[in-house]
Amino acid sequence: MPLPLADAYDYRAPAGPPPPAGSFVLVPLGTRRAIGVVWDGEADSRLPESRLRAVIEVLDAPPMTATLRRFVDWVAAYTLSPPGAVLRMAMSAPAALEPPAPQAGWRLASAPEGARITPARRRVLDLLADGRPRAGGEIAEAAGVTPAVLRGMAEAGLIAPALLPHRPRFAPPDPARPGPALGPEQQAAADLLREAAGRRAFSTTLLTGVTGSGKTEVYFEAIAETLRSGRQALVLLPEIALSAQWLERFRARFGAAPALWHSELTARTRRDTWRAVAEGQAPVLVGARSALFLPFPDLGLIVVDEEHETAFKQEEGVVYHARDMAVVRARLSEAACVLASATPSLESVTNAATGRYASVHLPARHGGAAMPQVTLVDLRRSPPERGRFLSPPLVAAVGETLARGEQAMLFLNRRGYAPMTLCRACGHRLRCPNCTAWLVEHRAARRLQCHHCGHAEAPPEACPSCGAPHSTVPIGPGVERVLEEASALWPEARRLVMASDTIAGPAAAAAAAAAIRDREVDLLIGTQIVAKGWHFPHLTLVGVVDADLGLAGGDLRAAERTFQLLHQVAGRAGREEHPGRVLLQTFAPEHAVMQALVSGDLDAFMAAEAEARRPGHWPPFGRLAALIVSAEEDRAADRVARDLGLAAPGGEGVEVLGPAPAPLAILRGRHRRRLLLKTRRDIAVQPLLRAWLARVEVPGHVRVQVDVDPVGF
Numbered sequence: 001m002p003l004p005l006a007d008a009y010d011y012r013a014p015a016g017p018p019p020p021a022g023s024f025v026l027v028p029l030g031t032r033r034a035i036g037v038v039w040d041g042e043a044d045s046r047l048p049e050s051r052l053r054a055v056i057e058v059l060d061a062p063p064m065t066a067t068l069r070r071f072v073d074w075v076a077a078y079t080l081s082p083p084g085a086v087l088r089m090a091m092s093a094p095a096a097l098e099p100p101a102p103q104a105g106w107r108l109a110s111a112p113e114g115a116r117i118t119p120a121r122r123r124v125l126d127l128l129a130d131g132r133p134r135a136g137g138e139i140a141e142a143a144g145v146t147p148a149v150l151r152g153m154a155e156a157g158l159i160a161p162a163l164l165p166h167r168p169r170f171a172p173p174d175p176a177r178p179g180p181a182l183g184p185e186q187q188a189a190a191d192l193l194r195e196a197a198g199r200r201a202f203s204t205t206l207l208t209g210v211t212g213s214g215k216t217e218v219y220f221e222a223i224a225e226t227l228r229s230g231r232q233a234l235v236l237l238p239e240i241a242l243s244a245q246w247l248e249r250f251r252a253r254f255g256a257a258p259a260l261w262h263s264e265l266t267a268r269t270r271r272d273t274w275r276a277v278a279e280g281q282a283p284v285l286v287g288a289r290s291a292l293f294l295p296f297p298d299l300g301l302i303v304v305d306e307e308h309e310t311a312f313k314q315e316e317g318v319v320y321h322a323r324d325m326a327v328v329r330a331r332l333s334e335a336a337c338v339l340a341s342a343t344p345s346l347e348s349v350t351n352a353a354t355g356r357y358a359s360v361h362l363p364a365r366h367g368g369a370a371m372p373q374v375t376l377v378d379l380r381r382s383p384p385e386r387g388r389f390l391s392p393p394l395v396a397a398v399g400e401t402l403a404r405g406e407q408a409m410l411f412l413n414r415r416g417y418a419p420m421t422l423c424r425a426c427g428h429r430l431r432c433p434n435c436t437a438w439l440v441e442h443r444a445a446r447r448l449q450c451h452h453c454g455h456a457e458a459p460p461e462a463c464p465s466c467g468a469p470h471s472t473v474p475i476g477p478g479v480e481r482v483l484e485e486a487s488a489l490w491p492e493a494r495r496l497v498m499a500s501d502t503i504a505g506p507a508a509a510a511a512a513a514a515a516i517r518d519r520e521v522d523l524l525i526g527t528q529i530v531a532k533g534w535h536f537p538h539l540t541l542v543g544v545v546d547a548d549l550g551l552a553g554g555d556l557r558a559a560e561r562t563f564q565l566l567h568q569v570a571g572r573a574g575r576e577e578h579p580g581r582v583l584l585q586t587f588a589p590e591h592a593v594m595q596a597l598v599s600g601d602l603d604a605f606m607a608a609e610a611e612a613r614r615p616g617h618w619p620p621f622g623r624l625a626a627l628i629v630s631a632e633e634d635r636a637a638d639r640v641a642r643d644l645g646l647a648a649p650g651g652e653g654v655e656v657l658g659p660a661p662a663p664l665a666i667l668r669g670r671h672r673r674r675l676l677l678k679t680r681r682d683i684a685v686q687p688l689l690r691a692w693l694a695r696v697e698v699p700g701h702v703r704v705q706v707d708v709d710p711v712g713f
């Protein structure tokens with residue numbers, strides 16, 4: 001059952017031949033009915049026959065493949081989740097199991113003698129002459145008639161109602177359409193990926209190369225090969241809502257749109273898409289991480305684009321990393337997996353270095369476009385004016401760029417106006433009542449918001465601590481505040497802010513990208529959503545307002561992440577004939593991340609990162625799992641965390657750190673403690689975790705969440 005249960009339930013098979021494993025069945029569950037999957041077809045129940053309830057009905061849907069069932073079991077075992085919780089992700093469209101609702105349309109009837117045939121009626125008859133029933137709207141549009149004409153024809157017996165199965169037909173992408181002529185290095189890379197995709201065997205290949213080097217065109221060739229061999233291809237993108245340009249390119253290359261899978265699909269599209277995938281009628285699907293659990297009958301290729309992105313990690317419910325699970329699903333499916341990135345994760349780089357993954361690299365930008373020149377602005381030497389955030393060198397560079405009629409971008413990875421609000425009278429800082437977090441001022445919306453739990457309140461008239469009236473001041477910048485400064489500096493420039501709260505949804509993102517491409521915008525101000533794979537041909541300057549932002553905090557991967565993000569941002573500058581420039585404002589110009597961004601030497605930076613992590617057996621040179629203990633009462637969380645600490649596993653190559661307050665010590669009103677289990681790479685953490693959790697009693701109001709391979713800590 002798709003429920004968080006440790007085990008499967010047993011039911012008596014219906015009369016007749018038993019439904020094969022993988023069949024979807026309707027069964028009684030308590031007082032209701034629910035849909036489950038026949039996990040194995042064995043007659044091995046521990047319950048006496050008399051106590052078994054019977055399957056109500058075997059549903060008319062393609063059974064879940066053995067591969068997908070093994071994948072569900074594998075993910076459950078790896079993440080220590082109940083198999084039913086993982087199964088639920090694979091049944092994310094239960095309505096898909098109902099037969100598709102028929103929709104009324106029209107078909108040709110045997111024309112009675114003497115019926116009047118007007119020209120309008122003639123057009124309808126001609127349209128329906130091929131015998132295929134069509135929807136009323138479709139006929140009205142194609143034949144240029146009103147619905148009244150159709151009703152009249154039905155009364156005259158010329159046409160009759162007909163049922164139409166409504167299911168999206170994903171027009172098959174055509175692999176035979178010619179792609180662009182590939183450069184020699186692209187060609188070599190494409191040959192390698194084509195060979196991998198055509199082999200019907202598991203392989204993983206890391207595809208690297210700077211932004212603009214043509215990686216997408218190269219993996220399109222692997223998709224073409226997969227289509228030619230009649231198998232399906234899945235492409236995972238970190239932020240499907242921001243993928244309008246990607247979809248446009250896919251359509252241009254293959255002459256048809258791929259199927260889409262993400263959280264914003266309507267229930268009906270979700271159901272139809274799920275069903276089309278199960279029936280093998282969606283040759284290429286592009287989706288968010290949850291698409292990994294779709295019922296592809298014969299998956300031949302999985303591409304994970306921007307494989308380093310943390311958006312692939314799911315942190316709620318079943319905690320899993322879609323990049324890693326993509327490799328697993330490819331292995332179980334005997335498929336090829338391609339991980340693509342300009343700034344690959346140290347995990348993947350290490351796997352490529354040890355030969356576990358194949359690798360292929362595109363050394364230069366397509367067409368010889370130069371990489372942007374990166375310079376550091378030392379904020380200690382060139383500070384902005386008081387109360388401002390843009391330094392004189394950056395102001396000058398933006399001014400020059402705009403004067404030349406080119407586009408500039410200011411990047412700051414922070415939504416809102418100011419990340420903190422402080423009382424000038426008493427020093428009190430406004431905090432979220434539910435989380436260990438400052439309230440972020442959103443001035444345009446006149447709200448103070450918590451970016452962790454969604455709490456929002458009106459800005460206070462007086463300090464909530466000392467009561468001083470109108471005493472609060474914003475501290476630090478968010479994109480809204482940068483916009484305010486930019487408006488004062490360049491009042492003539494046409495400005496656009498791109499942040500997840502100002503650009504809501506794929507249509508808005510596509511419209512923004514089009515406005516930038518069509519030069520309706522001079523100055524773009526954005527958070528990390530501008531970093532993602534956009535192609536802005538007229539953008540020649542990128543200014544990073546606070547390059548040090550991601551380096552604070554004790555995260556193991558802070559440097560790696562900051563490098564990846566800023567490198568991606570820098571890659572937006574100067575992609576065509578105009579060379580690009582990037583200015584990074586920093587208080588730490590000597591930091592390895594800043595130096596690597598200036599030199600562009602990704603390999604040296606990754607090598608240094610590896611050497612920093614190897615001695616302590618930090619990932620990827622060791623394994624890590626986190627236990628997050630949370631409860632509404634601090635004492636309860638603390639007690640369980642301490643019990644876990646006392647029961648911690650030990651031994652050679654095994655270490656437990658904590659308990660300590662979790663990075664967000666209070667989140668949504670729950671107090672959180674964390675313990676980290678760190679082991680050598682050759683030791684599996686799952687058996688240790690299972691035995692550990694079994695040794696500690698956890699009361700019902702305390703939650704212990706397991707996070708194998710945690711990413712943000």
Ligand code: ADP
Nearest residue numbers: 180181182183210211212213214215216217366
């Ligand atoms: P990446 O995925 O590495 O960032 P892309 O595949 O997006 O690179 O390529 C960057 C730009 O260069 C895109 O506009 C793409 O259409 C173009 N491009 C890449 N390869 C070719 C090619 N062989 N011929 C023509 N245009 C190409």
Ligand code: ZN
Nearest residue numbers: 432435450453
């Ligand atoms: Zn909060």
